[in-house]
Amino acid sequence: MHGHNEALFLEEISSFLGLYYLFLAALNAGAAFYLWRRGRGIRLIGPIRSFHCWLLLALLFTMIAPLAFSGDPQVMRWISLPPSVRDFIDWLMGPVVYSVGTVAVLTVLFVGRRFFVKPTVAWLMLNGALLFMGLAMTDPDFADIVRKPDNVPIVGLIYLLGYFTWLGAYLAVENDKRIQQGLPPKEKELDEKVLVWPDLVYTELICMIAVTALLFVWAICIKAPLEEPASAVKTPNPSKAPWYFLGLQEMLVYYDPWMAGVVLPSLIIFGLMAIPYLDFNKKGNGYYTIDERKFSYIVFQFGFIVLWVTLIVLGTFLRGPNWNFFGPFETWDPHKVEALNNVDLSEFFWVRWLQRARPRPPEDAGMLIKVGVILIRELPGILLLIGYFAITPAAMVVWSRFFRELFKKMGLFRYMTMMFLLQVMLLLPVKMVCRWSFNLKYFIAIPEWMLNF
Amino acid sequence: MPSLSEIIRHSQIWKSIFRHPAPVDRRNRVVVMLTNFFLHLHPVSIKKQGIALSYTWCMGGVTFFLFLVETVTGVLLMFYYRPTLEWAYKDILALRDVMSMGILRELHRWGAHAMVITVWLHMYRVFLTGSYKPPREFNWVIGVILLLLTLLLSFTGYLLPWDQLAIWAITVGSNMARATPILGHEGPGSQLLTVDGIPMITNASDARFALLGARFVGEETLNRFYVLHCIALPLAVAFLLAIHFWRVRKDGGISGPL
Ligand code: HEM
Numbered sequence: 001m002h003g004h005n006e007a008l009f010l011e012e013i014s015s016f017l018g019l020y021y022l023f024l025a026a027l028n029a030g031a032a033f034y035l036w037r038r039g040r041g042i043r044l045i046g047p048i049r050s051f052h053c054w055l056l057l058a059l060l061f062t063m064i065a066p067l068a069f070s071g072d073p074q075v076m077r078w079i080s081l082p083p084s085v086r087d088f089i090d091w092l093m094g095p096v097v098y099s100v101g102t103v104a105v106l107t108v109l110f111v112g113r114r115f116f117v118k119p120t121v122a123w124l125m126l127n128g129a130l131l132f133m134g135l136a137m138t139d140p141d142f143a144d145i146v147r148k149p150d151n152v153p154i155v156g157l158i159y160l161l162g163y164f165t166w167l168g169a170y171l172a173v174e175n176d177k178r179i180q181q182g183l184p185p186k187e188k189e190l191d192e193k194v195l196v197w198p199d200l201v202y203t204e205l206i207c208m209i210a211v212t213a214l215l216f217v218w219a220i221c222i223k224a225p226l227e228e229p230a231s232a233v234k235t236p237n238p239s240k241a242p243w244y245f246l247g248l249q250e251m252l253v254y255y256d257p258w259m260a261g262v263v264l265p266s267l268i269i270f271g272l273m274a275i276p277y278l279d280f281n282k283k284g285n286g287y288y289t290i291d292e293r294k295f296s297y298i299v300f301q302f303g304f305i306v307l308w309v310t311l312i313v314l315g316t317f318l319r320g321p322n323w324n325f326f327g328p329f330e331t332w333d334p335h336k337v338e339a340l341n342n343v344d345l346s347e348f349f350w351v352r353w354l355q356r357a358r359p360r361p362p363e364d365a366g367m368l369i370k371v372g373v374i375l376i377r378e379l380p381g382i383l384l385l386i387g388y389f390a391i392t393p394a395a396m397v398v399w400s401r402f403f404r405e406l407f408k409k410m411g412l413f414r415y416m417t418m419m420f421l422l423q424v425m426l427l428l429p430v431k432m433v434c435r436w437s438f439n440l441k442y443f444i445a446i447p448e449w450m451l452n453f
Numbered sequence: 454m455p456s457l458s459e460i461i462r463h464s465q466i467w468k469s470i471f472r473h474p475a476p477v478d479r480r481n482r483v484v485v486m487l488t489n490f491f492l493h494l495h496p497v498s499i500k501k502q503g504i505a506l507s508y509t510w511c512m513g514g515v516t517f518f519l520f521l522v523e524t525v526t527g528v529l530l531m532f533y534y535r536p537t538l539e540w541a542y543k544d545i546l547a548l549r550d551v552m553s554m555g556i557l558r559e560l561h562r563w564g565a566h567a568m569v570i571t572v573w574l575h576m577y578r579v580f581l582t583g584s585y586k587p588p589r590e591f592n593w594v595i596g597v598i599l600l601l602l603t604l605l606l607s608f609t610g611y612l613l614p615w616d617q618l619a620i621w622a623i624t625v626g627s628n629m630a631r632a633t634p635i636l637g638h639e640g641p642g643s644q645l646l647t648v649d650g651i652p653m654i655t656n657a658s659d660a661r662f663a664l665l666g667a668r669f670v671g672e673e674t675l676n677r678f679y680v681l682h683c684i685a686l687p688l689a690v691a692f693l694l695a696i697h698f699w700r701v702r703k704d705g706g707i708s709g710p711l
Contacts, residue, residue, distance in 0.1 A: 150618075153566035157573075164510065164574055168581040171507065187508065188710045190501035197482045200495065200504045207511045208518050215522065215567065219559035226549060229542045230620040232669065239621040242611050244569050244604055249625065258640045261629020272597045275580075276590035284583040286502075286708035293583065300580050450632075451641035 007073050009140045014071030017079075017137055021068050024130055025061035028054045031123065042120055050120050057127060068134075080138040081329075090327030096436045098318065099429075102310045106301070113290070117170040129162070139329045145317050149225045154243055154316050161309060171288035185287035237321045237334055246315030247308050253323065254431045256442075256452045264424070271421045275300075278418045280409055295402075303425055342441035349380040374446055381444040385453070388427075393419040494698055496706060503707035508582065512575035516603075517694065519568040523606075524687065526561040533557075534613070536679035538672045541615035565607050572603045584708040592700040595693055602690050609682035612675065620670050623678075627670070630661035637661060 032054035035041040041049035067075050109116050116122065136142045146155055175185040228234075241249050251260035275296075284293040318325055320332035350358040361373040375382065393416060396403035407415045434440035444453040461467055462474065472489075476482040486497045502508055533552075534544045548558050576596065579585055585593035612623045635642040636659055643654040656668050666673030701707070 150566075153563070153570060157570050160570065160574065161577075164577060167507065167510075168578070172581070185710050187502050187505075190505060190508075191709070192501055193498040194501055194504070195479065195482045195486075195498050196495045196504075197476060197485055197492070200499060201492065203504055203506065203511070204514055207515060211515055211518055211567075212522075215560060215564055216556075218563045218567075219556040222559070222563070223549070224558045224562045225618060226545060226614060227617040230615045230617060232620070232671075234617070236617055236621050239625045241622050241626045242608060244607065245626055248629075257629045257632035258634055258637070262633045262637070262640070269597060269601055272600075273594045276585040276587075276593050279586065282586070285586040285711065286582060286584060287710045288582055297581075304577065304580075446641075449641050449644065450639055 006140065009143070010073055010076050010138065011071040013137060013143055014069055014076070017134060018065050018069035020134055020137070021061045021065040024127070024134070025058045025065065027130075028058035028061065028127070032058060054123070064134075076138055079135060081135045086139060086329040090330045093318070093325075093327040095314070095325055095432075098314060099310065099432065103306060106305065110298075110301075113169050114173055117166060117173050119170075122166050122170070126162070129159075136328070141331050142328050145328075149222050150243060151316055152222060154313065157309070158313065161305070165305070168288055169290065172290040175287055175289050176291040179289065179292065185289065187287040238319060238323055240315070240319075243312060243316050246319075247311035249323075250311045250315040250319070251428065254428065254435060258450075259453065264428075267421065267424055271303075271425070274417065274421065278410070278414060278421075280414075299422065307425065307428060342435065342439045344442045344445040345381045345384070345440060346377050346445060348438075348440075350377070370448075374448060378444045378446060381442070381453070385443055389420065389423060392423060496702065499706060500709055502709045509707060510574060510578050512571050512578055516568060516571045516575050519564050519571060520690065520694070522564045523561060523568065526557055526564065527683065527687075529557055530561055531683060536613065536675050538615070538675065541613065541675060545614045545616075565610060568603060569607055572600050576600060582708060586708075589700075589704045589708060592697060592704060595697050595700065599690065599693050599697065602686055602693070606682060606686045606690070609678040609686065612670070612678045613682065615675065623674070624670050627661055627664050630664050631656070631659065633660040 032041075032051040035049075035051040035054070041051035043049055044053065064079055067079050070076070116125070137146070145151060171186070175187075178185060240246060248260055248265060251264060254260075255264070279293075279296050281293050281296065283289070290297050317328060320326040320330075321334035321336070322338075324336050324338050326332055326336075346358055350356060359373050359377045361370040365373070393403075396419070397407045398404075406418075410418065431440070431443075442452045444451070446452065455463070473481060473485045476485045483497050486492050486495060530548075533548055535541065545558065548555055579593065579596065608623075608626060612619045631637045632640045634640045635646065636654065637643060638652075638654050638656045638659040638661075640654075640659075643659070644652065646653040656662065662668065664674075664677075665671075666677045
């Protein structure tokens, strides 16, 4: 469908891409130089050391750069993802693959963290991610979403978060090794005091200058967006909240607004504030470690990286018109229809399982009868949720040694608060899975009271 | 012959402003921290850990710096911007088209995005080093409120350009308030608040109305968000930041292994 347009697009993006590859080359050359000067590159095979590889990569990227600068469709084909790969990714991608895939990848990274935090491995992964980004940028649909001025920060966020997650994990793995050998964490060696002037004051000054410079470059390169004047009658499709709230907007797919927009955000804030009062583990105070506080580490990472950031990325890049899901290389077609026939739990129970109509209060019934009938109709969901919130915490204490320890150390009130927050958090993925696997709409559906859950 | 810089540094004016010459020895490096208003936020000496970039990532500091950048560029923008239906959009347009080399709006907008990111990273760092553990529990709580305020600052500012992007993002965002339990007119439990069969919570009296000042995003909303964005929220942030920094010092400086 593109043809002429595609050629125009490639020309437009070529100078950016060329600079991008030069930047990658500089990055690798810099790394190679740094390692060589310090004599720090690890030995790979025979005399070949890691900085030789980075130098080679730098050369490779330098050679790619002119191809990108050319802007010629025939040449650019060589530095693009082949259409078949793009189609395959689009076909494969869906909310299920995306979410489950992210969790799977993060789990692998976590379990194999001792391997993945190695600088050589991490640098290779960074190169891979950057190269993929470059290869994908020649796709107009991909470039369209990524280059939207308000989306640029999210691309930055992804890389920054990747970097800092690596850094935190790297320092933690180092410390965990030391602790295993009976040594104190590395931070302990930095116990001696130094004067704030000049050490800290100058660091701060340099940080400020760096941030200012970055902000200026960003401001000069990318114009702040300004669309048509506001109009209350022309609704854009999709209408999206600002990017940092897109995780909440994504939750609207699974929850009604009173949950996704009010109750859950309040609980997120409350839960964050509660962390210091729930985490009674005295270890891991003031230094990086994972082994000494695995449980809290996993819980926080799950909440922050999986539920907060991945949902934002999903909401920003993969949700198009009508909040339908679109693969990263798919054109946002407003006419795409997705069949939605979601079913409430009460319907599953009464209609499909017991094969009878759902109980309905007689028209002229009194208030109490109406309430009673509604409650009976929704009994399966109500029981399920009561069971989930009341029985699980007790069952965990009975069955799991770990939770029994938690319960003993925390006491009833703190334990129940923690379990409630954890379970609310877990209910989102639970609900997602129920939706994907049997189109479940609500556990409890009482539209009469606008109370759907 | 004294050089020009020496003449300046020995003048009465210079000395009256900077009580101390650039410190080179230990004694003076201590004194400068105590006599300079801007530096007195800091202690005189600090564990090496507290200045290790790999430990703090400097993210709290960068967030604070971005807050200052936002304040300065925000004040400059206020000189140009009128929060009315008639002018809001046109003033923003003029900032783009009339001001030569104008990147004021860009600095402010990208600075705001960056601040949201750096607050998250700061929180992330504080979590990863377990720095919220005693005695710093309460400073973490203050931090969470600061995080919320930062997001609200960004959110209220999003409306001000008054373009399609702005009003629809705010419409989507504020529609949720309609469904607040009890207090939103489409929220569960709102029917409970009826007097003689007349509902008390309607679309003209619910939580969303309080937020928008109207039944839909309109001029009242623009005014409300403008005041929140330029006055109320920044003051709240500044107030909490003062406590946040003070607590960092009183809780024993930057955290470290015991
Ligand atoms: C406007 C937002 C914020 C600003 C400007 C800010 C600024 C700072 C600064 C400059 C420090 C000194 C150490 C460092 O740079 O890391 C600090 C420490 C701290 N911040 Fe924040 N902060 C903000 C938000 C938060 C948030 C969202 C949290 C947590 C939820 C938080 C919790 C803490 C804690 C617990 C410390 C002490 C850390 C330690 O001793 O290692 N702050 N903050």
